[in-house]
Amino acid sequence: xxxxxxxxxxxxxxxxxxxxxxxxxxxxxxxxxxxxxxxxxxxxxxxxxxxxxxxxxxxxxxxxxxxxxxxxxxxxxxxxxxxxxxxxxxxxxxxxxxxxxxxxxxxxxxxxxxxxxxxxxxxxxxxxxxxxxxxxxxxxxxxxxxxxxxxxxxxxxxxxxxxxxxxxxxxxxxxxxxxxxxxxxxxxxxxxxxxxxxxxxxxxxxxxxxxxxxxxxxxxxxxxxxxxxxxxxxxxxxxxxx
Numbered sequence: 001x002x003x004x005x006x007x008x009x010x011x012x013x014x015x016x017x018x019x020x021x022x023x024x025x026x027x028x029x030x031x032x033x034x035x036x037x038x039x040x041x042x043x044x045x046x047x048x049x050x051x052x053x054x055x056x057x058x059x060x061x062x063x064x065x066x067x068x069x070x071x072x073x074x075x076x077x078x079x080x081x082x083x084x085x086x087x088x089x090x091x092x093x094x095x096x097x098x099x100x101x102x103x104x105x106x107x108x109x110x111x112x113x114x115x116x117x118x119x120x121x122x123x124x125x126x127x128x129x130x131x132x133x134x135x136x137x138x139x140x141x142x143x144x145x146x147x148x149x150x151x152x153x154x155x156x157x158x159x160x161x162x163x164x165x166x167x168x169x170x171x172x173x174x175x176x177x178x179x180x181x182x183x184x185x186x187x188x189x190x191x192x193x194x195x196x197x198x199x200x201x202x203x204x205x206x207x208x209x210x211x212x213x214x215x216x217x218x219x220x221x222x223x224x225x226x227x228x229x230x231x232x233x234x235x236x237x238x239x240x241x242x
Contacts, residue, residue, distance in 0.1 A: 012134050012135065016134045019132050019134070019193075020088065020089065037177050041225060042229075044224075045156060045224050045225070045229045045231075046070065046071050046074065046127060046156065047074070048156075048222075048224055048231060049071065049125060049127065049154055049156045049231060050071065050074045050075055050078055052154060052231065052233070053075055053078060053079065053123065053125075053154070055079045055081055055122065055123060056122075057080065057081065058081065059079075059081050059122035059123060060084075060120060060121045060122050060123075061075060061079075061081050061082070061083045061084065061121070061122065061123045061124075061125070062083070062084045062086055062114075062116065062121050062123070062124045062125070062146070063075065063083055063084070063085050063086070063124075063125045063126075063127075064086050064087075064109075064111055064114070064124055064125070064126045064129060064139075064143070065086070065087055065088070065111065065126055065127065065128070065129020065130075065132065065133075066085035066086060066087050066096070066125075066127075067085075067087055067089070067092045067096065067129075068092055068093075068095045068096035068099060069085050069096035069097075069099065069100045069104050069106075071125060071127050072084075072085045072100075072103075072104050072125075073099075073100050073103055073104060075125070076103045076104060077103075082103075082104075082105060083103070083104050083105070084104070084105045084106075084107055085104050085105065085106050085107065086107045086108075086109040086111075086114065086115075087106075087107075087108065087109070088108065088109065088110045088111070090108055093106050093108060110133075110134075111126075111129070111130075111133045111138075111139035111142060111143075112133060112134060112135050112138040112139050112142060113142065114142045114143070114145075114146050116146040117146070118145050118146065119145075119146075119147070119148045119149065119151075120146060120148065121146045121147050121148060121151055122147075122148055122151050122152070123151065123152045123153075123154070124143050124146065124147060124151070124152075124153050124154075125153075125154045125155075125156075126143070126153070126154070126155045126156070126157075127155075127156040127157075128156060128157060128158065130155060130157055130201075131157065131158075131197045131198065131200075131201045132197065136210070137210070137214070140210065140211065140214035141214060143214075144214050144215050144216065144236060147236040148236070149236055149237065149238050149239065150235060150236060150237075150238040151235070151236045152233070152234070152235055152236075153211070153216065153233070153234040153235070153236070154231065154232070154233055154234075155207075155211075155231070155232040155233075155234075156229060156230075156231050156232075157201065157207070157229065157230060157232070158198040158201065158228065158229055159201070159203060159204050159207075159221075159223070159227050159228070159229060159230035160203040160204060160227055161225075161226050161227040161228045162226040162227050165226050165227070165228070169228060173195045173198070173199075174195065177194075177195055204221045204223070204227065204230050204232075205221075207221070207230075207232055208220070208221055208232065211232065211234045215236070215237070216234035216235060216236060216237075217234070217235055217236075217237050218233070218234065218235040219232070219233070219234045219235075220232070220233050221233070
């Protein structure tokens with residue numbers, strides 16, 4: 001996916017710039033659009049991620065591609081731990097700062113070049129952001145590097161729905177979502193890209209394999225809403241050299 005922007009073939013540099021423009025253009029209406037596109041169900045999917053989080057006090061937590069901070073704020077509320085929101089979009093972060101003024105820390109950072117020391121993070125979460133990285137393999141390498149031995153990685157992404165649901169889902173995503181993007185966010189091309197990026201993204205088992213290829217163990221997934229979204233869980237090996 002590093003040389004594509006939806007269905008367009010582009011260089012990796014062009015992809016990075018185009019994706020940056022997408023999130024700059026939709027930042028103020030991003031959460032509203034998520035509610036409309038998913039009928040609010042995205043909040044349940046994110047709650048499922050938060051529910052799976054178990055942390056000791058003082059653990060270092062990073063929410064990568066954390067956008068406006070909704071997942072990070074929920075993790076903080078559940079665990080009491082400080083959470084670092086890392087996102088490449090300054091515009092998304094600025095929207096988030098206004099909503100969560102004290103609970104979170106904010107860092108402008110790309111997934112391919114994380115500003116965290118090796119073996120320093122207990123938990124890293126990533127919601128609907130891996131497919132927007134310019135280089136997903138490099139991002140997984142960086143996540144693996146930053147995690148402590150036995151550290152956890154939880155990834156929430158759109159995935160491949162059950163065969164009986166897929167025709168209806170495909171129709172809805174192809175026809176309704178871009179129109180919502182045009183009417184509400186006034187950015188139909190941005191939402192056309194987002195839908196095309198979902199179609200190109202690996203399915204549940206393929207993504208598990210990518211995690212294992214990056215060195216993770218205990219890799220598994222849990223379907224949400226019959227596979228429209230999926231939670232993927234992975235662990236950095238305990239014996240990995242610090």
